[in-house]
Amino acid sequence: MAERGAHLTAASAHEDQPSIFEVVAQDSLMSALRPALQHAVKVLSDSNPERWGWLWRGFDEAFALLELLLQHHFLSRHGGSFAENFYGLKRVSVDDGRSHGLSAGLRLRSLCLLVVAPYVGAKLGRLVGRLREEQDYAIHPPSSLRGRLCRAALAMYPFAALAWEAWVLAQQIGYLLGKAQHHSPLLRMACVRLVRMTTQDWQQDSSVRKSSSLSLWLSTGLSVGVFFLQFLEWWHSPENQESLRSLTALPPPPPPLHLDLGLDSPPAMLPALRTLCPLCRKVRANEAALSTSGFVFCYRCAHAYLKAHQRCPITGYPSHTRHLVKLYAKEER
Structure with missing residues (x-):
């Protein structure tokens, strides 16, 4: 079994294609960045609502704008998203291969799928949650048009979410077995695939970083910031808080003496x-x-x-x- 697992892992390295562990790790990096940053903004908002309350109320838009600037910078200068560049990966066109960089159209398509798609997904999730609350409290009459539309949307949403997750799982299994070039449907829609950066890419990337102090500061600051935000997310996770409570729990004190x-x-x-x-x-x-x-x-x-x-x-x-x-x-x- 171990030899079979090693064969599957090594098979994905053909033509500098990253392993399933690398692509899943870079996906989890951005998924962990959002809740950690959201928690930091919530702490600021609770400590000073008058100054930071607007940031908490418009967190989705602020995070989308920040991610738009971040991903545009890395796609333009390094040929991949921030998380992909962090793990030494880049995007290439499915048709042109490694010898050509991303065209303007592919960068725009990648930018939309990296930023707009998660933003729409987050807004859709909040909308479904609000519709469930309206249905629970019977805010709109069931016989009204809005009530019927709400019931239809709530009935269809679980199936749509299940279909999407099944598609992602099928893509990852196909990628693991070497039957697919993409581990994610979003990469398939963007008409790009992920490859490892070569020595020439690393040299070019280093020269770009040295020539641009802003890029160097941004890369270093984001690397440290990602570590801090991931630590913050872990620290405030329910599992860690439960373990801390169990460690710090003290036995009840004895009755006071006369x-x-x-x-x-x-x-x-x-x-x-x-x-x-x-x-x-x-x-x-x-x-x-x-x-x-x-x-x-x-x-x-x-x-x-x-x-x-x-x-x-x-x-x-x-x-x-x-x-x-x-x-x-x-x-x-």
């Missing part, structure tokens, strides 16, 4: 049942908690004890009647 055992009125002891008042030993009535210690008593018992002794009946902590907090529980019927 402080004033030498007084003429010793502190009360806790009853066996939690529903009983420690002072009157009866089921608590008109419950009240003492904020200095957290124990719960009958309000009348605690109020009288605090007026007489000015301390918690259990712990001996100095307390006053103003430290009593009334508890209002839902009455059982």
Whole structure:
């Protein structure tokens, strides 16, 4: 099995074609960049809504504009998208092969499929979510034209999404087996394929980077920024937060010690049942908690004890009647 897997991995290296691991890795780079950057913008918006609230409200448009400038720069100068160039890949025409760079038409088509298609997909997902909320809360009557259109769109969307995912999976399987030139339907629509950069490409790319300080700053800054944003996404992921909570979870502290055992009125002891008042030993009535210690008593018992002794009946902590907090529980019927 291992030899078979190695054969499949090595087979994709024919004619400098990247392996399935390289192309999937560059796809996941941009898919991880968006949620990480979105979380950073949300933190800024929550910390200063007046200054950064507009950025959170128009995040889709701002991210699309940023990605448009980024992808246009890398397609024009390096012959591939930012993620593809990051992994040492470039785009070539399916018809012309490696000897020719991308024409203006292919760059425009690639730019639309890299930026416009994800933007439309994100907007479509938000629209479907809003339609589901409208249907759940019955905002529009079911008999109205809008209600019928909403039901039809919600019924068709899962099948369309499933068909798209099946197409992507079929393309990746065909690419893995060496039966397809593209691992993604978007590359097929763009009429380009991915190849590894040659030594000449690396030398030319290095000369371009050295001749342009902006390109050098952009490439270095984006490499560091991508690492930081991926780390930020991992840090705030539910799995990591759950592991952090399990690591930082501490056992509950022991009950506080009695402080004033030498007084003429010793502190009360806790009853066996939690529903009983420690002072009157009866089921608590008109419950009240003492904020200095957290124990719960009958309000009348605690109020009288605090007026007489000015301390918690259990712990001996100095307390006053103003430290009593009334508890209002839902009455059982």
